[in-house]
Amino acid sequence: xxxxxxxxxxxxxxxxxxxxxxxxxxxxxxxxxxxxxxxxxxxxxxxxxxxxxxxxxxxxxxxxxxxxxxxxxxxxxxxxxxxxxxxxxxxxxxxxxxxxxxxxxxxxxxxxxxxxxxxxxxxxxxxxxxxxxxxxxxxxxxxxxxxxxxxxxxxxxxxxxxxxxxxxxxxxxxxxxxxxxxxxxxxxxxxxxxxxxxxxxxxxxxxxxxxxxxxxxxxxxxxxxxxxxxxxxxxxxxxxxxxxxxxxxxxxxxxxxxxxxxxxxxxxxxxxxxxxxxxxxxxxxxxxxxxxxxxxxxxxxxxxxxxxxxxxxxxxxxxxxxxxxxxxxxxxxxxxxxxxxxxxxxxxxxxxxxxxxxxxxxxxxxxxxxxxxxxxxxxxxxxxxxxxxxxxxxxxxxxxxxxxxxxxxxxxxxxxxxxxxxxxxxxxxxxxxxxxxxxxxxxxxxxxxxxxxx
Ligand SMILES: [Zn+2]
Numbered sequence: 001x002x003x004x005x006x007x008x009x010x011x012x013x014x015x016x017x018x019x020x021x022x023x024x025x026x027x028x029x030x031x032x033x034x035x036x037x038x039x040x041x042x043x044x045x046x047x048x049x050x051x052x053x054x055x056x057x058x059x060x061x062x063x064x065x066x067x068x069x070x071x072x073x074x075x076x077x078x079x080x081x082x083x084x085x086x087x088x089x090x091x092x093x094x095x096x097x098x099x100x101x102x103x104x105x106x107x108x109x110x111x112x113x114x115x116x117x118x119x120x121x122x123x124x125x126x127x128x129x130x131x132x133x134x135x136x137x138x139x140x141x142x143x144x145x146x147x148x149x150x151x152x153x154x155x156x157x158x159x160x161x162x163x164x165x166x167x168x169x170x171x172x173x174x175x176x177x178x179x180x181x182x183x184x185x186x187x188x189x190x191x192x193x194x195x196x197x198x199x200x201x202x203x204x205x206x207x208x209x210x211x212x213x214x215x216x217x218x219x220x221x222x223x224x225x226x227x228x229x230x231x232x233x234x235x236x237x238x239x240x241x242x243x244x245x246x247x248x249x250x251x252x253x254x255x256x257x258x259x260x261x262x263x264x265x266x267x268x269x270x271x272x273x274x275x276x277x278x279x280x281x282x283x284x285x286x287x288x289x290x291x292x293x294x295x296x297x298x299x300x301x302x303x304x305x306x307x308x309x310x311x312x313x314x315x316x317x318x319x320x321x322x323x324x325x326x327x328x329x330x331x332x333x334x335x336x337x338x339x340x341x342x343x344x345x346x347x348x349x350x351x352x353x354x355x356x357x358x359x360x361x362x363x364x365x366x367x368x369x370x371x372x373x374x375x376x377x378x379x380x381x382x383x384x385x386x387x388x389x390x391x392x393x394x395x396x397x398x399x400x401x402x403x404x405x406x407x408x409x410x411x412x413x414x415x416x417x418x419x420x421x422x423x424x425x426x427x428x429x430x431x432x433x434x435x436x437x438x439x440x441x442x443x444x445x446x447x448x449x450x451x452x453x454x
Pocket of ligand 1: 085232
């Protein structure tokens, strides 16, 4: 008897412990081979993915403390929003259907001057985090003010953030001068550079909203601490006009002239770029964030997405701030990225569904120079993943999971959101934020915003 039992246990080695297993869904790995497991399972231990395989293999290898049944759902890497201004959810729908300058000068700048404060950004970030968790975003890249308060609210919500303290020429709520902003950014970097969820960054606003010295100093600060450098680039035709008049160069070439670009830089928008600019960005390993919805709403233009992809520029997807979108749903951004590219090039094969999913996952991770940690479901990466329901009428029938993610799925279809191995939402039940409290606080604060623009 004893010998037989010993023989049996030798054949079946003890199962390894795992903190969490997500099993039974269609697993879209987004690995290099774009492997899809039908069905599959993901084993997580602590913050890391330890295995991705079939449900049977994972069940045989691991004994999980918590198991999430994802049958009928798609399990995929968490979405990466490469460009937003999280607290601007507080200005959602405040003023629409205006030209960029009128919108900024009559509404957004006055509202910001009178309302932005540490408390404002905390309330706004909690609301943005709620929206992101509920719509499957697990990492976002941000540019705003009081970024240390945004960082604390982000960490409390359990999201991953690449958070850039904004540097801008004119006086703003958290800094009277660019030098003050840079000092703030340095303090912020020192406080958060070893955080497991927060990647502090420097975010000079744009080439037109800063002088050359401040742009160069921003880049130097980012290099000193090896943190990301984030900037708006060539968003509108006007920006290119200003750059050509003042510097006799495109915005990208002007920034290149004093060594701004480097491997951890992210350029948001990149709508009005020349072929030379695209090659320059590729040469400098700059990531680009494509924001189709914001670009359409403000009538900025259509970024040359197919050219970026052909040149091998790392391309991510962003929503931009909710004041110009008006939401943070990355499923909408994927769909609009596909539609806009087709319309702009008059080529229905432009940005197929797989390319849109790539931009929202591994492409965004690469653009942020974080592809060794996030962007795909692979062993040894961080456990950032979502499970998405596929049972709605509009998702029936399903012949192709990737097609459905881009063309019929909405953020509301996300059932479960996991970041760094921690379950932030399971079956639409939030674990880190109290929905009612977050929404009530935002509604209360909105009275102040309305007062500011009256
Ligand atoms: Zn922006």
